[in-house]
Amino acid sequence: MKVNLQLDALRKAYGAGEHSPRDLILALRERAAQLNPRFNMFIHLLSAEELEPYLAALDGASLQSLPLYGVPFAIKDNIDLAGIPTTAACPAFAYVPERSATVVEQLIKLGAVPLGKTNLDQFATGLNGTRSPYGACINSVLEDYPSGGSSAGSPLTVALGLTSFALGTDTAGSGRVPAALNNLVGLKASKGLISTAGVVPACRTLDCVTTFTATAPEASQLLQLLAVQDPRDEYSRGNAGWNLGSAFGRVGRFRFGVPRQQDLEFFGCQEGPALFAAAVERLQALGGEAVTLDLSPFLEAARLLYEGPWVAERYSVVGELARNQPEAVLPVIHAVLAKAPQVSGVDTFRAQYRLQQLKAECDRLLAGLECVLTPTIGRPVTLAELAEEPVLRNAELGYYTNFMNLLDYAAVALPSGFMGNGLPWGVTLFGRAFTDQYLLSLASAYQGLEVPAREARNDRVSVVVCGAHLEGLALNWQLQQRGATLVEATRSSPNYRLYALAGGPVQRPGMVRVARDGVAIALEVWQIPSAALGAFLAEIPAPLGLGKVELEDGRWETGFVCDAYGLEGAQDISEWGGWRAWLNS
Structure with a gap:
């Protein structure tokens, strides 16, 4: 059944009576x-009996009462589903939680139905999807390639048409590389926006x-439903008012960063440079202005994740098991964690x-930009x-992803084309924390999908000044x-008069829209x-205020x-065409 x-x-199909949730999900x-x-995507596929309570x-x-009525989804097996073992791809670590993770509870309350727990790189340590005793997850398109990890099985369930969406996790790229x-x-929302309890x-x-998800609008819908501050999660953060679902919409002109040529790395891939150049051109065609960006401080931050003390944070979870039952932990995971016991408090603070x-x-470099565009991976590996x-090879996969959470940025990986052998190739848009809905708006435009007519919003507001x-x-x-940063010097439409207002001591202009005899006024x-x-x-005195101004x-x-x-x-100083010109006169 397709x-x-x-x-x-x-x-829409449920509303038309084409399917029932029970028949479809079974x-x-x-x-x-x-x-x-064949694909090793599920560690635990729920049985018909286990699915029955949800169905x-x-x-x-009713369909009207539940936003996710009958929507099938999959759960990475380091995220709890009540009554089903959580393994983190390590049988010796497995436990059966009495309560689901907050994000899973939210989805089930909204009507979604879990299909099963998916495979992953053991303890979410890896970006390739092969580090699991439950078998390697192969790519959904070409079987000589991995699915990517560590959220290895989750994207396969979506790509193979088994679920509407799937949950993964992302510390260093685990939700972006497999996308x-x-x-x-693959949406890696701002840290704390979706609960990790x-x-x-x-x-x-x-x-x-x-x-x-298959599309950015779906990711936007899910984020709006899931971005709720959670008292169970001490790292949870409340969403910003400019990042609610109403921020998702039509993107106008924008400035985006493009890494310097010397910072781009494709690890010998002959097709990557042309594919990335095409992605830059596509953003420019959508109204973007490309700005060359020095990516070197971002890349230095990325190296801290595994070369610095953060490996000890992984060891705090796995270390005891690795010491007491070394055979339970894969050799490659032992290798990653090997130096963790030697990390000192001094090392940790110096790295911080x-x-x-x-x-x-990095924040200064992003100050005048709406986002940055990078490849998601430099080169796929077989x-x-x-x-x-x-x-x-695993380290190469994380070249463009490892810095994101260390620097507290939001990111969305999206499809961008195909390589000559048919393998998907993608790019990533990233930006400041709590600009998720704006990034998804831009991703939707990139995918050529319809968005609401309202203007997309981010964490910056344009303000037109004239005096x-x-x-x-x-x-x-x-x-x-x-x-604030200066974006452009421009002019208003020719529908305004400009006045030097009475009073002071700081001289102020008043710009007034008129029906006739208007002029264009110089603005910033x-x-x-x-x-x-x-x-x-609050600092703007009467008779001035903020309203809407038409530009040329x-x-x-x-x-x-x-x-x-x-x-x-x-x-009336309109004849001068602007405040600065009048002052200079």
Whole structure:
């Protein structure tokens, strides 16, 4: 039975009576049982008896009452599902949780049905999907390649048409690398945005729960449902107001970073450079301005993850088992953890200090950008190459992913094309924490998919200034002090008059929209952090305020406007075409 399992399509099919959740999910379970010996994607595929409580709960529910009514999903087996063993791909570690992870509880309450627990690189340590006693997960397109990891089985369930979405985790790239290799969208939301309560830690301070979907709009829907602060999770963070579901929409002009040529690494792949260049061109065609970015501090941060003390954080979870039952832990995992016992407190603090320096530098590089574009992986590796050089090839897979959680950024991996042999190839958009919905908006446009007509939002607000807040003038410090950056110098549409208002001591202009005899006024567009906008607005005295200003290219942006009563005693200076020109006169 071939069914479109994408969220909106499945909901429409249920509404039309084409399927019942029970019939569909039991059929998907049978198909999964047939495919599993070949792909090794499930460690535990729920039986019909184990599925029954979830299906029975839907019998008395309506499609309208549950946003995820009858939606099948899979769960990486380091995330708890009540009553089902959690193994983290290590039988000796396995336990049966009494309670599901918070994220799983949320999904089930919303009507979703878990199909099973999926395979992974043992203890989520790896990016390739072959480090499991339950078998290597092979790629959904080409069987000579791995599925990618550590969330190895989850993306296979989506790519092979068994689930609508799947849960993974991501500490160093585990939710992005397998997305790229299986032609999926992998959302690694901002740290703490999706609860990790009930997740076996890899690095507790860095771990994120991720989603695998076919499209970015589906990832946006799931994030809106799951981004709830969780008292069970001490690392949980509340979502920002500008990052709610209403922030997902149409992207206008934007600036995106592109790594310098010397920072791009394709590890000998002949097709990667052209595929990445095509991705840059696609973003430019969507209205993006490419800005060359020094990626070296990001890459230095990435090296801290395994060369620094964070390996000891992994050891805090696995170490006791590795010492007492060494045969239970795979040799390659022993090799990764080998130096952890020698990590000292001094080493840890020195690395934290260096990371903070790098974080400040990277944040400065991102200040004037909406996002950065990179390849998701430099080069796909074959199963044979992994078997020959497992550590080196795994490290290559993490070149563009390892720094993301250390630096507290949001990221979305998305499909971007195919290599000559048919293997999927992907790119990643990343940006500041709590810009997830904006990144997903841009990813949707990149995929050529329909989005709501509303304008997408991120953690910056454009503010149009026409007077004392212009660069170098008396009140510009009010913007600079709040971290605002100058985006462009432009003009308004020819529908305004400009006045020098009475009073002072700081001279102020008033720009007023008129029905006739208007002129174009010289302006500047600044971007100010959304969190600082309220304080900035509070400092604006009457008769001025913030409203919408039409620019010469037809855009409407938030900017300074003047109430008509404030023009009493004002001087009309429109003939000068701008405040700076009038001052210079």
